[in-house]
Structure formats: structure tokens, C-alpha cells
Amino acid sequence: MSELELLKKAIACHTAGNLKKAEQIYLQVLDQEPDHPDAIHFMGVLAYNAGNNDAAIAYLKKAIKLMPSNAGCFNNMGNVFQQQEKYQESLKWYEMAVRINPGHKMAHNNIAVAYLNLGNLDKALASVERSLVLDPDCAETYNNRCEIFRSMGDNDNALAAVNKALSLSPDMVSAHWNRALIWLSNGNFQDGWPEYEWRWRRPATQNRAFAYGTAWRGEDVKGKTLFVYEEQGLGDTLQFIRYLPMLRNLGARVVFETGPALTRLVAENPVYDRLLVGLKDVDTRPVDRFDFHVPLLSLPHILKTKIETIPNKIPYLSVDPALCRIWKNRLSKDASFKVGLVWAGRPLHKNDRNRSISLSMFNPLGNIDGASFYSLQKEKHEKWTDMDTSAFFEKDLGPEISDFADTAAIMENLDLIISVDTSVVHLAGALGKPVWTLLPFAPDFRWLLDRDDCPWYPTMRLFRQPSPRAWAPVFEQIVSALEQLVDKKECRLALDLT
Numbered sequence: 001m002s003e004l005e006l007l008k009k010a011i012a013c014h015t016a017g018n019l020k021k022a023e024q025i026y027l028q029v030l031d032q033e034p035d036h037p038d039a040i041h042f043m044g045v046l047a048y049n050a051g052n053n054d055a056a057i058a059y060l061k062k063a064i065k066l067m068p069s070n071a072g073c074f075n076n077m078g079n080v081f082q083q084q085e086k087y088q089e090s091l092k093w094y095e096m097a098v099r100i101n102p103g104h105k106m107a108h109n110n111i112a113v114a115y116l117n118l119g120n121l122d123k124a125l126a127s128v129e130r131s132l133v134l135d136p137d138c139a140e141t142y143n144n145r146c147e148i149f150r151s152m153g154d155n156d157n158a159l160a161a162v163n164k165a166l167s168l169s170p171d172m173v174s175a176h177w178n179r180a181l182i183w184l185s186n187g188n189f190q191d192g193w194p195e196y197e198w199r200w201r202r203p204a205t206q207n208r209a210f211a212y213g214t215a216w217r218g219e220d221v222k223g224k225t226l227f228v229y230e231e232q233g234l235g236d237t238l239q240f241i242r243y244l245p246m247l248r249n250l251g252a253r254v255v256f257e258t259g260p261a262l263t264r265l266v267a268e269n270p271v272y273d274r275l276l277v278g279l280k281d282v283d284t285r286p287v288d289r290f291d292f293h294v295p296l297l298s299l300p301h302i303l304k305t306k307i308e309t310i311p312n313k314i315p316y317l318s319v320d321p322a323l324c325r326i327w328k329n330r331l332s333k334d335a336s337f338k339v340g341l342v343w344a345g346r347p348l349h350k351n352d353r354n355r356s357i358s359l360s361m362f363n364p365l366g367n368i369d370g371a372s373f374y375s376l377q378k379e380k381h382e383k384w385t386d387m388d389t390s391a392f393f394e395k396d397l398g399p400e401i402s403d404f405a406d407t408a409a410i411m412e413n414l415d416l417i418i419s420v421d422t423s424v425v426h427l428a429g430a431l432g433k434p435v436w437t438l439l440p441f442a443p444d445f446r447w448l449l450d451r452d453d454c455p456w457y458p459t460m461r462l463f464r465q466p467s468p469r470a471w472a473p474v475f476e477q478i479v480s481a482l483e484q485l486v487d488k489k490e491c492r493l494a495l496d497l498t
Helices: 003-015 019-032 037-049 053-066 071-083 087-100 105-118 121-134 139-151 155-168 173-185 189-201 234-249 260-267 296-302 321-328 359-367 404-411 423-431 472-497
Strands: 225-229 253-258 274-277 292-295 337-342 371-375 416-420 435-439 460-464
Touching (some): 037 071, 139 173, 155 173, 189 296, 359 371, 416 472, 460 472
């Protein structure tokens, strides 16, 4: 078989997703001609597809040396760095691609994505518009346009863009996912929750396999056993565990599975009939002794939740009183207004660069007389912890916290929790504690839009950025609001002493 025939066969396998077979044939081509530029280029793309970034870079560098005027090689090199979240580096390669070929529509599209991830929304929008001029019928580009408008806080234009994407590609999973987030953010739960079920088709979503039992879609469960399991982050579990009593009210026997970080806390709350401890990549269920199974975040859809019917009876979680006393003894005995702080979430979270805050941003709070601050930050992420915690906090409790039961017990001894959008705010809200949540300009769907209260948590107050990455105005509001709270407590204490 000739090199050309082999190359065509390899590309066909590659396109079909048979990466192993494609690699074998590409290597056959390279056996015949070690410097075959197209085979080297496509081996780089294949390595990128397989997540082998080092090999991808090596192949693509060689391909670029052999084909310095091939814009596709530069574009694919940008994709490798984009995959590693090295957006500035990816941008450099994409821009080289469009210098070689100004009509390279995907390079313009990729430039838009890079600028979006770098937070330069105006340049992102300009690049996506250039891509649409070159190809006005590209669903992926309209979907990217949607994400840019969402980041700009323009949900109307975002919805129009994603609807256009779906008109061009009706089964585009990422577009359905984006539309779900827009609808839910807008408070359109009727359409949003069903659309949210598209998450199960996303590559990042792990589907669980069950030998027995049926996926629950809302059938009568009276007298039946229903297995409910976690599927996303800890905050999601804390938010949606409120639905378990509703299942029991329907007559179901509820078997609930949660991870080790929440086990001790959940065990204190009889919202289930049986509790299982789930371990990552391990099936801890001895047998499938249930009639139905359902992921936790599908419950709002199945139970037809609207904003008016959110189950918000607070608190719906409680803490072991003995544990609360233990933590009370570890806190200061003075009568100060005690505030717990969290400034950063998981670094691997997709939106971490927008939601986490440098600890030094909280410095103005330290000037408020009568307030003392306690760190509830379990992990000190170097990127965000830019000052000595001992210089600011009455006590850094993070190293002493073993799980969410400890965090909850600490919260019960505090007057207020202030935190970025992490699982901590969900815990505080579930406990009915006063909590102030600091939100980026384009927040997660659950916080809705243009309101400072939260229908999920009656004791929560939302502080929103007025523009992307503008935290300074948020902290001006927080300082003013906290001064008022501290003054109120001092007034109450003074009245009690008279």
C-alpha cells in the first residue's frame, strides 16, 4: 500500500475515534518515510487527542519545522497548550496561525476561547465575530459566542447564540449544557431542570453502572427502596440533600451514598434510612438491593422544583452538640463578633480564577473594632494565600479541621461566615447560619441574577461583583455591612448589662 493510501486509511481511523489503529498506520507511514510531514503532524494531533501533551508538542514542533507555512500545525500546537490551561502560550500559537492564514476560521475561534479564559472579554468577542464572518454556520463558534456573552453578564444574547448553535447542531451537548445554565440562572426552572439532564452526555460526567434497579423518573416509590448518590461537588451534595426527606414523604426507603468528608455530618441527620460511604473509583455497595436509583441533582427536575417550591425549611442539617462544645472551648472567650472566613476554593475548579480571592483583599475588615476573625480555610492554596494568616486571624482553624462535621461545629460558635463560592457557604446555609457569599460577575447558576438574597438559603446574603473581576467595590460593601452588624451586637450587649 502506498504512503498516500496508508495516510488516508489512518486519517479515516483517526476521524472515527480509533486512535490506536490510526497510530499504528501513521507509524507505518513513518517507517517508509521518517520525515513525512503530514504523518508527523497527525501523530501530534493524535497525541493531543489522547492527552499526551509532551508527545504532541514534540511531534508538532517537528511538523512546524518541516511545514513552516502550515497554519494548521500552529493552530494544533495552540490546542495543546489550551488543553493544559496555558492560555497565554496557546494564544501565541493561534495568532501565528492567523498571520500565516488570515482566513483560518478555527484559529480565530480558538483565539476567542483563549481570550475568554484570560478574562479579556472584548477581545474574545471580537475574535469570535471574525470567525463567524469566515464561517457563519459553525455551531461551535455560536456556542463559544454564548459563553462569552454569559461571562459578560448578557444572558439574552447568550441565549440567542446558543439557540442558533442548536439550530445548526441539535444534539450539541455543550450547547444544551450552556442553555440549561442560562435558563436556571434566569430562574426558568421549568425548562432549565430538564435541560440540565444533558450533563450525562458530557465527556466530563461519569455515568454509573447498576446491575439491578431502574433509573427513577418519578414513578410511585411507596414501599420501594430508592438509592440516591452524589455526583458532583461537596457543595452540590450539601445543597440538594434537602430533597431526601421529600422522597421519604413519598413512601420510599432511601439509601443515600456520600463521601468520607461528609459522612460524620450526614450521619447526625436522619434524612435517609441507610447511609453508605462512597469511595472514589470503588463501588462500596455490596449488592444492588434497591428498586430504583437516582443521582442527587436530578431530584429538582423529577420533583418539578420551581423557585416558589424550593424546599427551604432551614436548618435542614444539624451538628452534634458535644462537638459544638469542644470547638467552643477552642475559640476566644471574649464577646467579640466572631467571623469565619474562606477565601479560596479548589484550584482545579474550572472557575477558580474568577471565584477565589487573594487573602490580602480581606485586610480592610481587620480595621473593624469589635470583630475577630477565624480562618475556616482547610487548605492554604499558595496562589491565593498571599499574606501570613497569623497576622490577620484570631486563630487559623484550618489545620485542626478534619471534615465537614468539624466545620459545622465551628460555625455554630460563630456570628457570621463570609466566604467565596465554595461548599462552605452551602454548609452555613444548610445550618441556618448567617452567611455572606462573595460572587463573581458571572456567577454559578444557583445564585440566579440581580438579587442579594438567595431562595435556597434564607440566611444568606449575596455580594456580587459589579463588573468582571471587580472585588474592591464588593469589599467596600462588606466593610460597611459588617460595621453595622458589629455595632448592633455591641448595642445589645450594652443593653444586657444595664
